[in-house]
Amino acid sequence: DTGVSQDPRHKITKRGQNVTFRCDPISEHNRLYWYRQTLGQGPEFLTYFQNEAQLEKSRLLSDRFSAERPKGSFSTLEIQRTEQGDSAMYLCASSLRQASSTNEKLFFGSGTQLSVL
């Protein structure tokens, strides 16, 4: 099964350190999304790519956050100078968008759980 895979599954870091997460989408999918989820809340949109182009970024994505999808395949999300408030589950999703977003279905990975001490 070649679903969406995320690495690592868990990351514990100290405040002020930089962390990087990786997402490998389903191979034929042209869109890749990053979401963040805190306990008891639904996922919140961070950013998304269509192929290698980053098309939209949420206001949640501060200057300390950067995402890349250099060859339109895998993506990385980096958080610089981590803060305790960054502790959350970081979810990646991919989709195949064709003519319209009407039937665009997102497939999610298992997430990376970040704990900032």
Added chain:
Amino acid sequence: KQEVTQIPAALSVPEGENLVLNCSFTDSAIYNLQWFRQDPGKGLTSLLLIQSSQREQTSGRLNASLDKSSGRSTLYIAASQPGDSATYLCAVRHYYGGSQGNLIFGKGTKLSVKP
């Protein structure tokens, strides 16, 4: 601003019971609505997607309906089983201001099915 609300926040039922989960959204300008299941500490599994022009979708024991004009969707689970215990999230893909849109999620309903 699109807001998605799910009621109830938690639900506990005995095995075998039929149940309904509710989702409401404030802006009817949506492409589609998607229901997901999330097990503790895990990612999301897509259950059903209803396009804006559709009224309902079915998959096995699951049936989701959409009333776009009133901003409501329901997820009906027939003959519930303990393995259905999870958090169920609904999300709408909305569009406004030229944005391609992204999924806006509710906070979920935590379902517990007792044997």
